[in-house]
C-alpha cells in the first residue's frame with residue numbers, strides 16, 4: 001500500500017511525486033515511458049512572462065523545476081528589463097535532451113519514491129473510494145491518494161492534414177481507457193487541442209538573413225539557491241526572422257488542408273498560443289509574423305521554429321518553411337502536428353486540486369485544461385503538497401491571488417473553468433505588482449518551510465537575506481547627504497538633478513534615474529548580494545504603489561477568509577438568482593471570495609448569501 005500514487009511523469013507528475021516523497025510519504029510514480037519523464041514535446045524553453053515567476057514560486061516552495069532549468073539552460077534572459085518590476089521574468093532556452101535527463105535522475109535518486117514504467121488503465125475504486133490504480137496488464141496497486149497528471153495523453157489524437165492517428169506526443173502511446181472511466185464516474189471531460197511547429201536542420205539555415213538574439217551577460221538563476229551552472233560566455237543565441245506575403249499566400253491557398261480548418265480537429269486550441277493558420281485568419285491585416293529559431297539542444301542539430309505551429313500536410317509545410325527569409329534551403333527534420341486530447345472540467349476540484357466527488361483523487365497539469373510546462377509543474381507541486389497535508393491531517397495549502405501566480409492560476413481553474421487551454425499571463429493577476437520575479441521567496445518560502453519542503457538551512461539563509469534587505473533599507477533611510485559641490489558634481493555626472501537640501505539616500509533612490517549602484521558612491525554596499533540590492537531598490541522605488549496594491553488586495557480578499565458552510569443548501573435561500581443557485585451548487589465554492597469570482601454570481605447574490613450565512617450562524 002502506497003500513501004500516494006502519481007499517474008504520469010510529465011511536468012506535473014514530476015513535481016507531485018517529488019513533493020510527496022520529500023514530505024515523507026511512501027510514493028509511487030507510474031509513467032508510460034521513464035525516458036519521457038518531464039519531456040518537452042513543445043518549445044525548448046522554461047519561463048517567460050508570468051511563467052518565469054511561477055518557476056521561482058515553485059522553487060520558493062521547495063519544488064524542483066527551477067533547479068533543473070538552471071542546470072540545463074543554454075541561454076538565459078530577463079525579459080522586460082526596461083519595464084516595471086511587475087512584468088520582468090526570466091526565460092531560459094533549455095536543452096530538451098538534458099532537461100528530462102536531469103529531472104529523471106533527480107526522481108530516480110529520491111528516497112521514498114518508487115518508479116514503474118507502465119500505463120495505468122483504470123483507477124482502482126473500492127466501495128466508491130479511489131484506492132489505487134489498475135495497470136494495463138491488470139495489476140492492481142493500492143494507495144491512499146491518487147494524483148492524475150496524464151497531460152496530453154488521454155485519448156490523444158495526432159493530426160496532420162487529413163491524417164489522424166490515435167497517438168500521444170512524439171509518437172508515444174496514447175492513454176485510451178482512463179478518460180472513459182472518468183466519464184463513467186461522472187466527470188465532465190472536454191476535447192482540447194494544441195500544436196507544435198516543425199524542427200529544421202541547423203546546417204540548412206542561412207543565419208545571415210536573421211537577427212541574432214543573445215543571452216544576458218549577467219548571471220541569473222531561477223532558483224534562489226543562486227547557483228549558476230553554466231559559462232555565461234557560451235550561451236546559444238536565438239534567431240529572429242519573419243513570415244512574408246509568400247508564406248501567407250501558401251497558407252491561404254491551402255487553408256482547408258490544415259486539420260484545424262478541414263474540421264478534422266474537434267478540440268479547442270489555445271487562444272494565446274495560436275497556430276500560424278490561426279494567426280493569419282485572426283490578424284489578416286498583419287503583413288508579417290515573428291518567427292524565432294530556437295536551439296533545441298547542444299546534442300541535437302535541430303532548430304525549433306517558434307511561432308509556426310501548424311497542422312498542414314508535410315508538402316505544404318515544406319513550402320511554407322522555404323518561403324521564409326533564411327530558410328530558403330531549410331530541411332525539415334521533424335514535421336509539425338496538432339494534438340487533441342481529453343481534459344477534465346477543473347471546477348469539479350477544490351482549490352487543493354482534490355476532486356469534490358472522489359476524496360483522495362487529485363488532478364494536476366494539462367489534464368485540468370492548462371497549457372505549458374510551468375502551469376503544469378506548479379499544479380503538480382500543489383496537488384502533491386495537499387495530498388500529503390491531508391494524509392498528515394494538517395491544514396491545506398491554498399495560495400491566495402495576492403500571494404502567488406500559482407494562487408491566481410488554481411483559483412481561475414476551479415472557479416471559472418476553461419474554454420480553451422489556459423495559459424498564464426501577467427494580465428490574469430490583478431495584484432501583479434505584488435507577484436514579482438524578485439520577491440517570490442519573500443512571498444512563499446515560509447510556506448515551503450512549514451510543510452517541510454524547505455530545509456532549516458535554506459530557511460535560515462532566507463531569513464538572513466530578509467534581515468539584510470531591511471537592514472540595507474534602514475541604512476539608506478538614516479544616511480543623509482548635503483548639497484555639497486562634490487555631491488552635486490556627482491549628480492551631474494550621473495545625469496540627475498542637483499541636490500538643493502539635505503536628503504536621505506532612501507529618498508534619493510526614489511528618483512527614477514538613480515539606481516542602487518549609485519549609492520556605492522556614498523556607502524559601501526559590497527556586503528549585499530545583487531538580489532538583496534535589487535529587492536531594496538524595488539521596495540523603495542515602488543513603495544507607494546506596492547502599499548496601495550496590498551491594501552486593495554487585503555480589502556478585496558477579506559472575503560476569501562469568509563468560509564461557506566460545507567453543508568449549505570442553496571435551494572432554501574430566497575431571492576438568490578436561479579443562475580447563481582445553479583452555479584453555486586455545481587462549483588461548491590469554499591469561501592464568499594471564491595463565490596464572488598464565479599461568472600454568473602452577482603454582487604446582489606453575494607449579499608443575499610452573506611446575510612443567509614450570518615443568519616444560520618446566528619451572528
Ligand SMILES: Cc1cc2nc3c(=O)[nH]c(=O)nc-3n(C[C@H](O)[C@H](O)[C@H](O)COP(=O)(O)OP(=O)(O)OC[C@H]3O[C@@H](n4cnc5c(N)ncnc54)[C@H](O)[C@@H]3O)c2cc1C
Nearest residue numbers: 008010011012032042119120151152169175365366372376
Ligand atoms: C504537441 C504539443 C504541443 C504543445 N504546445 C504547447 C505550446 O505551444 N505552449 C505551451 O505552453 N504548451 C504546449 N504544450 C503543452 C506542454 O507540453 C504541456 O503543457 C506540458 O507538457 C504538460 O505537462 P503535464 O505534466 O500536464 O503533462 P505531459 O507533459 O503531457 O506528461 C504526461 C505524462 O503522463 C504519462 N501518462 C499519460 N497517461 C498515462 C497513463 N495512463 N499511465 C501512465 N502514464 C501516463 C505520459 O507518459 C507523460 O509522461 C504542447 C504539448 C504538446 C504535446
